[in-house]
Amino acid sequence: MPFGGGHRHCFGAAFAGYEMTIVLGTLLKRYESELQESQEVVPKRRSVTMGPSSDIPVVVRTRY
Numbered sequence: 001m002p003f004g005g006g007h008r009h010c011f012g013a014a015f016a017g018y019e020m021t022i023v024l025g026t027l028l029k030r031y032e033s034e035l036q037e038s039q040e041v042v043p044k045r046r047s048v049t050m051g052p053s054s055d056i057p058v059v060v061r062t063r064y
């Protein structure tokens with residue numbers, strides 16, 4: 001859906017997916033994160049997707 005459809009479908013969709021896999025994998029390998037405070041995360045619908053209903057402070061640390 002984010003790449004459009006029909007004859008105007010994104011030319012770089014496969015490349016963008018490949019990039020995202022590498023970026024996400026690199027970030028997860030190098031960093032870890034946890035909630036700053038133990039709080040319930042309430043989901044909220046955002047257009048066609050879901051997200052948290054408010055800001056969620058997290059602490060990000062380098063993995064050793």
Ligand code: HEM
Nearest residue numbers: 001002003004005007008009010011012013015016017019
């Ligand atoms: C997350 C990354 C990307 C998103 C969300 C995205 C999204 C889109 C969308 C929605 C369209 C359709 C626009 C329309 O209907 O007029 C489009 C078209 C296009 N995108 Fe992407 N794109 C991304 C990455 C890329 C990359 C990395 C490339 C090139 C390497 C690229 C090249 C193109 C081209 C050339 C078109 C025009 C296709 C055509 O009209 O025939 N995009 N993109």
